[in-house]
Amino acid sequence: MVFYFEIDEEHLQKASVSFQEIQDLLPNWDTKITQLYKYENKGFYEVVLLINAQSEAEVKEWLEQYEERSKCSYTVASTRKTTGMKVGFKQFLRCRHNTNYKKGSGDSKRLSRNTNCESRMIVTLRTATRKKYRGKPVNAPDRQYPCEIRLLPCHNHPIGSDEVLGCRPVSKATKQKLANLFDYGHTPSTAMACLKLELQSSRDDYEHALKDRSICPKYQDTLQLFNSRSRGKSETTRELMLGKIREFNEQSPNSAAIEFVGDEYAICLCPPLMKRAHQKSTVASDMVFVDSTETSTHHASKVHVLSTTFECGALPLGVLITSTEGLDLITLAYRMLMELVGESIFGGNPEGPQLFMTDDSAAVQTALQITWQKSSVLLCNAHLLQSWWRWLIKADNAIRQDDQPLLFHDFRDILYARTNCECSTMYELALSRAAQYGNYCVRLRNYWQIKEQWALCFRPQLANGSNPKIDSSVRIIKDRIFGLMKKFNSIQMLDFVYNNFTQYYQKRLLDASTNRPIQNVLSPETTLIPGDILHNIKTLSEDIYWVPSTKNSEVFHVVNGEALDCTCIYKRSLEMLCKHIEWICLYTKPERFHVEISNMELRAKFYFIAEGKYPRQQQLFPERSQSSDNCSTEVITVLVEDEIKDEGDSCNARTNDVIIEEGTEIVKNICTQLTRYLRESPNPALVALKTLESQLQGEFQPLCHKLSNDKTL
Known part of the structure; x- marks a missing residue:
């Protein structure tokens, strides 16, 4: 890039502008600044410059870079017809905030952004190469700088404000991202969700990016782009899934597989990051969590996530997607996982870990026992308590709100009883207290018949296997990450898991390797509890709290801190973490979201799992801006x-x-x-x-x- 000024310091002083100010305004192109005019009566200047643009496409590329650098957008006022003999392209542009709005036209959108801004631009691409044309002298353009731009960079509106950023047009890069998501089968709403999730994981200025329409368009922009694309070229679901699997395997061999059984299918995804987690995990040979999530679309597929415990939280070992919860499909998916990972599965233990912790799914438990016959399969305490609390607060079960915490603690006492005798006593006590709720007693008796799978005193092989920190991490990640997937179909799920889900854990591992605080299990906005909320939180019993509503201080929501559940509409309808649960997480045990690791070998292992290579020594140190006490x-x-x-x-x-x-x-x-x-x-x-x-x-x-x-x- 070369900036060449043909004007002297005197012109700049008259225009009240510096060389650096003009240079910072322009893109990084070879530029020659030839003239500078000062409008005394208006208080701004006009600059004439020549750029090294040889074609109309390069001129438009310069305009895009100028708009991105200045954060100001321009619209075409008119385009001059040219013959190409002297001028190849000429265009008049005005600021986007000068809409030529006429009173009484009724166009509220044009009125909303109109400020009658006087900033304008004239772009002329000269093509004349002869000194004379029809006997008359012609000023031939500079061959190195054939494009002339007359720029009036004055604006009567704040540059970079939220209102201005919200009026910018959608960029080509963003349109291409949305187009790719539409090709994968996304709808406008799910495409917006994926785009925002990508921005959240890839940008430090996430809140600022949300306000920039060129980066994060509005729903109307996404819908318009979706409708403008041809739908007649769409492929069938099977063809799209096969295409995505081929694409994943081209990126990383043996990272994805799919099998069809009639109209049903089973998919196994194990990207390189998850394979390295198998290879480097020492806990995976002892204990593996299996969590299942069902989508709510008409495709209604089932997602099974295998994860294990690490010092920085839970790490995935594989993601399985089945069209139904059939035993044959789930068993097929587990066998596909064994083929993809190979001998390094579960830390080099192909016969399976000692213990699988699952939710209450008979098909999943049976499939695990068929695939890895030497492994024990038990119910996960975290999932069991969460499902039990959700059953208690469900209106159809008619459990009084005052009795819900009591019945929940009765079941938890049975779960954590130390001896068989104590467990039986707690069971009889729970039945007597809930005698008025027949449905509760029936549910409790049914679970008592399989007490060997969940009661701690009846499963001595899990004496020290339960990890409350990991249990909470698994529940939070399930609600925070997979809560977004409930509206996804199978094609969208594939793209989400392989890219966004993996990037989430890659960022988490890199944070741990550089010893940054691991806080991204909660939303970025959740850092402090508002003062009026903090002083009004009431403790009903252990792990049960009343949290006041932000809209009405007289309304309280019941939050179960152990099951991570809330009675608010947001949690019960979307089944995602709400702000009330996040506040209780910070209110009770904030230290579990601020994990710091001093072991250099362990941090090097995190870096290897995330990047596939060991770091240089200096890469393990945190950034200076965040390294104060580490x-x-x-x-x-x-x-x-x-x-x-x-x-x-x-x-x-x-x-x-x-x-x-x-x-x-x-x-x-x-x-x-x-x-x-x-x-x-x-x-x-x-x-x-x-x-x-x-x-x-x-x-x-x-x-x-x-x-x-x-x-x-």
């Missing part, structure tokens, strides 16, 4: 000691004056380095200084005293 004390001390040793070795065989001079320089360098550490990581640096001081007092001072008294030197 820098290792040992690392600082070792760095300082190594510098002392390296510099000290080079001082041999020198005179005393040189030693003093260079020794002083060494100390200055060390002080500079320590000052930087103090500024970046105050607390660890102070600890390192105290350690260094004690070592110097113990070794360096006696050595100096010995050398100074040694008469042989």
